[in-house]
Amino acid sequence: MAHKFKKIMEDIDFFLKKNTICSITYFFFKLIHFFKFIFLFIIYFNQAYSIELVNLRFGSNGEIKRIVLDLSQDTSFNSKVFDKRIEIFFKDEIEVKKKFTTKNDLSEIAYNKKLKKLSLNFNKNIFSTNIYLLKKKKEFHSRIVIDYSSKKKKRKIIIIDPGHGGRDSGAVGIFKNLEKNITLKVGLLLKKRFEQTTNYKVILTREKDFFLKLRSRTRIAKKNNADIFISLHADFHRNSRARGISLYTLSERASDKEAAALARRENKSDLIDGVDLSEETSEVTSILLDLTKRDTLNQSSLLVKFLIKSFKNDFNLLQRTHRSAGFAVLKSLDIPSVLLEMGYLSNKNDSKLLISEDYQRKLSDKIVKAVINYFNWKEKNDI
Numbered sequence: 001m002a003h004k005f006k007k008i009m010e011d012i013d014f015f016l017k018k019n020t021i022c023s024i025t026y027f028f029f030k031l032i033h034f035f036k037f038i039f040l041f042i043i044y045f046n047q048a049y050s051i052e053l054v055n056l057r058f059g060s061n062g063e064i065k066r067i068v069l070d071l072s073q074d075t076s077f078n079s080k081v082f083d084k085r086i087e088i089f090f091k092d093e094i095e096v097k098k099k100f101t102t103k104n105d106l107s108e109i110a111y112n113k114k115l116k117k118l119s120l121n122f123n124k125n126i127f128s129t130n131i132y133l134l135k136k137k138k139e140f141h142s143r144i145v146i147d148y149s150s151k152k153k154k155r156k157i158i159i160i161d162p163g164h165g166g167r168d169s170g171a172v173g174i175f176k177n178l179e180k181n182i183t184l185k186v187g188l189l190l191k192k193r194f195e196q197t198t199n200y201k202v203i204l205t206r207e208k209d210f211f212l213k214l215r216s217r218t219r220i221a222k223k224n225n226a227d228i229f230i231s232l233h234a235d236f237h238r239n240s241r242a243r244g245i246s247l248y249t250l251s252e253r254a255s256d257k258e259a260a261a262l263a264r265r266e267n268k269s270d271l272i273d274g275v276d277l278s279e280e281t282s283e284v285t286s287i288l289l290d291l292t293k294r295d296t297l298n299q300s301s302l303l304v305k306f307l308i309k310s311f312k313n314d315f316n317l318l319q320r321t322h323r324s325a326g327f328a329v330l331k332s333l334d335i336p337s338v339l340l341e342m343g344y345l346s347n348k349n350d351s352k353l354l355i356s357e358d359y360q361r362k363l364s365d366k367i368v369k370a371v372i373n374y375f376n377w378k379e380k381n382d383i
């Protein structure tokens, strides 16, 4: 029977091919068949690769609240955060078949197919938002995680102290560049960079070229309830080959002779104004033993660690980069304080870098990165 049927089909085929008019019909028949195949292929392809918003989930971990968007496939996106709204712009088109119920602070979720934009509206202000993608894994969907807080966090106050100023020019470089000008430039760059973040506020001890006592600098930190204090400097050495960045924290005993000499030089700044801070050393030294002071020192060292980590792949670092000495400017009791020597003005290469805007900008970016990482680490570890 099957054999007979095959024969008939072959005959029809032969007949169709033989007849010219029927050949055209045959051609269209084949063409339709071809398009049907393409159409079915597109439908199959679409089903396998279209991205669907499958689920909407809610969670919280302490103050941090979480919304998870489960997607059937990985995709890339950009996001914009407003006071009470988050907008997610997808690279691909997203299928939203269900109407999702909203919960907690989320009052509405809407998808604009034309703009490939998902809007999440909240019934209160949201802060500290962090939005990221977790790629599809075997049994898990691809996930867009939205972490946010409904409580406004206190902004961290960062005091940046451009060393020297006015009649105290600091070190004079081999190209006659003055330390006071370089420290001010980097200070102003740092202020600008931190202004682009939402959780940090920078206060400069001086924004212009004027003389400022060391004690006034720490007083500014105290008055503003500072979270950290960073003093900016550029070093000078009789050996012109000495170069690289070094970082200092306070110590009653200097880590080495060089550090002690440097602290003496930097502390001399106040002698210009007729104030000798050396008399205060014994009093400060006794307070140093206080637990609060120890804690502050530990935190200063932690900040140094984050700074070194941020610098090490891009800049020259002095051997034993973290040093300590009795710098007057680091003597705040409860404010983690660090003194950064950004390089040697006595070295040709360092001098060139220190006066280049490119280096100043790069250095500022790395300081900002280190400071943010320092605070994030402290928050995660509840310190």
Ligand SMILES: [Zn+2]
Pocket (backbone or CB within 6 Å): 163, 164, 170, 171, 179, 232, 233, 234, 266
């Ligand atoms: Zn200096």
